[in-house]
Amino acid sequence: MAITKPTPLFPTYTELAELNLSDYPQLSSFLDKQPTWIRQHWDWAKDYLLYIGRNKSQHTYVRFRNDIEKFLLWVFMVDKQPVDDLRKADILRYIDFCVAPPVKWISTQLHDRFSFKNGYFASNLKWTPFRQTPPKYDKDRVLDPKKYQPSLQTLESTFVALSSFYRHLIDEEICFGNPIPLAKRDCKYMIKDSQVKTISRLTEQQWQYLLDTAVEMADNDPLVERNLFVIATMKTLFLRLSELSERQDWTPLMSHFWTDEDNNWWFKTYGKGKKIRDITVPPGYLTFLKRYREWRGLSPLPSKGEQTVLVEKIRGRGGLTSRQISRLVQQVFDAAFDKMKSEQGVEAAQKLNEATTHYLRHTGASMEIERDRPLKDLSEDLGHSSSATTDTVYVQVERKRRAASGKDRKVQ
Structure with missing residues (x-):
């Protein structure tokens, strides 16, 4: 089954706090074409991200926004099951997807989600949920999206954000369980690191x-x-x-x-x-x-x-x-x-x-x-x-x- 190119779902916190979907024609069109439950999920995530933006730092909002956005795009465009129906096995399938996402979902450059043009926020067609970046010491390296591989830290961050999202849904009495801790425990990619720890510091x-x-x-x-x-x-x-x-x-x-x-x-x-x-x-x-x-x-x-x-x-x-x-x-x-x-x-x-x-x-x-x-x-x-x-x-x-x-x- 062909997986179409994803579209950005959420802007910056400031823009989200003032968001009117009529100002986002492509996003509005995408949501209007989906089943009712998808629009409902988008609203749930919007409320959650507004909560994060109000109570956490800007950096935390951006980090959680990125992870929740990826997850919802997978739910909407790939798995097509409501999040309150997902179980441990489903979350593990999502992590498999994150480890090897479709090439068209990966970019080697940072692109803004939306651009303000003619009074509207236009979705950026170059934006993708996953980004592959070269190491800082080898900035000129030619990247191949087919060789994309997330770090252990990236996967850890994904589990943290998803677990936080599910806890919010439980607090709102939308979900009655959190499948993330069990999925993390059984995730084959989460290798326990007992190696020598080093600190990112200068001599x-x-x-x-x-x-x-x-x-x-x-x-x-x-x-x-x-x-x-x-x-x-x-x-x-x-x-x-x-x-x-x-x-x-x-x-x-x-x-x-x-x-x-x-x-x-x-x-x-x-x-x-x-x-x-x-x-x-x-x-x-x-x-x-x-x-x-x-x-x-x-x-x-x-x-x-x-x-x-x-x-x-x-x-x-x-x-x-x-x-x-x-x-x-x-x-x-x-x-x-x-x-x-x-x-x-x-x-x-x-x-x-x-x-x-x-x-x-x-x-x-x-x-x-x-x-x-x-x-x-x-x-x-x-x-x-x-x-x-x-x-x-x-x-x-x-x-x-x-x-x-x-x-x-x-x-x-």
Whole structure:
């Protein structure tokens, strides 16, 4: 049976909150041609995604939207059974589909779902539910959609989103059971990983190359002062990309730096789970803060109530988006990789070629662990719900001991 090309079902959260189907002619036409139960399912998913958008972060909305959209397209166009009739075996068939989707459902480029034209939101014919991307260190690799294979992490994310969706349907008394946990337990693709865990971080030498490169670039071009400030801030204050960027409900300001009665500096941020936390600011970081503020024509240190945007656009008003901040960091990663590769060799520099912005948070936290900072204090700065999370993610002391003891083995 031929499977037709899918159509996008849900826009961004802001657009979904204001959605009128008459403004989406192709989506409206697609739903009108379907049986009544399909339109009902779309409404269920819309209500669920609006709930996610209201109560979670923008990143969480996008992640869950992507997974629920894929699932519904499979339900509507392939399986053609209502979700409240699906059982464990059906979910496992869906996972089989996700592991090897039709080629026409896979794209090698990122495409927007809808474009605003002539007063309407037109569905993008190039959009697909699945996307194949090359590794960051090999961006020029030619991709073959026939060789698409999701990672274990991608499948894990799919199970999380679907289970959350079914729990919502149970709460709304639409479904009376959740088949996802049983399907995950019996899924042949969910391999238990007992291997050595590694953290996506830079070594001390790689970090020093990155920081030195950023300083050198800023010395030569004042506009790179922003790049330097972002890199120093994300690593030293363990910030996620979203915590430094402007969001619909939060704009990082200079006044979020503050001092207590003992003149200790802190930084207030709005993090994961919609939680505000205060992060300790070491004195050594203030040099970079002062340098950045001097470039912007501000006083050396922030004052109480200062409404200056923390990372400001050069043109226009307001703060930078996550994507814009990521580009600033990437510029320095690329330059540092080239510099370290020429001086130390490609093997020593490889992590700089692979690194993303999140490496900065992991690098800062890992270095704190290595200097024996109390786990509870670090956990508070990171915004983890418990010290156990910090311990699981970052503590690598035992692994290093194990590696050291293994070096004594003889071949003969």
